[in-house]
Amino acid sequence: MSKSIKALEDLGKNLVKQIKKQENPTIEFNVRSLSNIEFNKSEKRLTLGSNISKRSFFNVGHAKKFMQTLEVAKIAKQLLKIQKHASLRDVFYMVKRTIKGTSTNIVDEQKESDKSLEDLEIITDFSREELNINANKMGSVAGNVTILDRGDTINWSKLGSGGWSIPSNVEDIEFKEVQAEYVIYMEKQAVWERLHEDKFWKKQNCIIVTSQGQTTRGIRRLLQRLAREHKLPVYVLADFDPWGFYIYSVLKFGSISLAHMSDKLSVPEAKFLGITAEDIEDYGLQKHFIKLKDIDISRLKQMSDYPWFKDNKPWQKQFDKMKKFKAKAEIQAMSARGITFISETYLPEKIKKRNFLD
């Protein structure tokens, strides 16, 4: 029996014990909120503090979440037993049903089953991938790399215009050959397409990675493995705005809601390539500024107060400058200087100068 099945069984047995003693069945796990997040300076990543949260069935505020947590635990156990994988969306539909004799659903939105799964990770200390539950794949990679995936040999340089799409679970992928000097991760799919079309990875001997939307766990783990196993530097290319900065922050240090997984997901080696305030000045991007909204300003303020940015002078300088500009800029603003400006001028210059934010 796998360790993860055992962990789920222990959870159940512990509850049975409490119920038979006529005690209010309670699950304990670490609190998952900003107040219980610590920044581990030596490992450069967020970790979960020791505050414990209790979730009891006979507590009006908890009862529904208690039920949801156990429901996803049951589904995880079933998946592990039959050795099949399911997506987050699958799990949502497996959980979502109306409770007999009522008009209440166990869950109404996927958000609820997703949250319950994140809680289950803390409770069992197993990641959801280890519980056979995967997210949708969302991201592309291209470069001179050969891998082995479920028995297939794949070369990332020979996959046409789409590149290799990154699965949500990259645990079992084996790197056969990696020929690259560094990795660039970019927030925008459109920028990746540009670089791929210009064969940027070939010219610069690098790997280019992007995601559609958020940086998924699969991508974060993939970047971490490339950094750890092949000692490749990871550079982040994001918008000059609070949200672009936060993408970098999550990638490097870990996120608040997944702090319990930061050892498996964070990439402390990652560095911020751009766009920086200096890039804007050097390349004259001011005319493509977008005015900061109130929400941007408050987000900027929050971020400059995070412990991992607080004493970081270069980053505080970026925050200050953005405040002074009262504006943000997108990566694509560079297209105004010519469609290949980014691949032929901006990136080669930046990488040559090794001018990164850490």
Add this chain to the structure above:
Amino acid sequence: MEQQTLTEQPLQTNTKAHELAKKQREIGVAEFFAKNRHLLGFDNKRKALMTTIKEAVDNALDACEEAKIFPEIIVEVIDMGNDRFRVIVEDNGPGIVKAQIPKIFAKLLYGSKFHTMKQSRGQQGIGISAAVMYGQLTTGRPAKITSTIGKGHPNHYVELMLDTQRNAPKILKEEEVEWEKEQGTRIELDLEATYQKGNQSIDEYLKETAITNPHATIIYTNPKAEQIIFARATEEYPKEPVEIKPHPHGVELGFMQKMLEITESKTLQAFLSSEFSRVGVGTAKTICENSALLPNTKPKQMSREMVEKLMEGIKKTKLIAPPTNCISPIGAEILKRGLKKEISAEFYITTTRPPAVYRGNPFQIEAGIAYGGNQPTDKPINILRFANRVPLLFQQSAGAIFKGIISTNWRQYGLSQSQKSLPIGPCTIAVHIASVWVPFTSESKEAVAHYPEILKEIKLALQECGRQLASYVRKKKKLKEQKERANIFERYIGIVSESIAELADEKVEEITEAFMKMIQKPELQAEINQLDKEDEKYHSTGFHEDELDDYNEAGTDE
């Protein structure tokens, strides 16, 4: 220059004006009203039936009250076909002496109420005669009146019509008849009308009348021959309204002229001190000084200019507010009884405000709320408006009562409401204004005029009721939530038991059984009952609502 030449011309007698003058003649009051029946509430056939019954019932109730008799009123409406109806209203009041019968029923603006300042249902003395007139105009048939003033007295039967030219009664038949009734009055009237049930129907009018007159019994037979009995619900007789003299601040120029004409006082000062309330000899003198009129001016010889001066002088003189003991409110307790017997709800609140004054006229506001029961929760509230115990069924949104309701913030009292509109909820709101002179917006007495003092009192009364409503609605909501929350556990136990059983490889039944045993425990019942605290605690620790997670979902749009 031209004017001079004109006057030199010989006077003509065949001008257009002369020609017109031949056609011009005095229009009788009755003739005027016959042509403007909408002013009296006879706009259409449906309303005509309603107004006829309303006037007859109002008179019956007023008559009984004057004699301190518990009213027993019989109302019968018979469908004669072809849009003709026969209305019969019979009371057990003091009866009418023979000589008065024709004038009361067939002469407009004749009555005892117009000249006195006393709270009563009727005011102008138009109502019942207008109904008689309408009946004869539409059917050509006379009104048939029977009345007797007590045991041993003859029972008079009169058939009447109204001469609209002269505004005078025309007696068609007069005789003494057999009648089983000891005392009382009966009117039988044929008219063109339509009968309809619903909002502005006779049925609704009588039901509402029963609410504000719980001391009366009304036996009603509708055109479908269904009998409805609104039974008396109180043994308490309403306080008798006291007649008061008018207060100078409430009198208008025309009314003042009329008073000066008919007074028996020899001097202005004596007139003022004897015909008005709150005016003594001293105050009368001050008024004369403020008006620059001599105290010994003869009232009957005052010119229009002098009366105007007098009005100015009165305005300048500070006067004590009129006495308010002349008003007879229904009383909060009795109004509640009235609401209870006619509206099925689960919670009743009523209040009576202290008397107040508008323009020299004392008035008093009462309000009541009937909440819950089978009343629809998703529709605007039901409004009942009353003036001197008479239901007002038409022009709901025109009057001060409607305005008072929509300008009150009902959301704080547990009803939903969008800006300046009627609140939504399972609720009936009743508002009653009692006054010696209720200010209506028109002669048909359908809506109360917007005097600021009246509006203010209406709002205060509604707020008093609203506060009690709010605490009831809150309590009810809390109980409902408690019940719902107790159910939460029972609802979830099945699902949770299955999950735990599968995780631990145990039998579902054993776990469910253990759970069911736990749910009976007193600690658990305590948990169910103090949920509010628990909830707050939970929300304040909020262990994974994190604003950052929201970014991951929303912040990556291109």
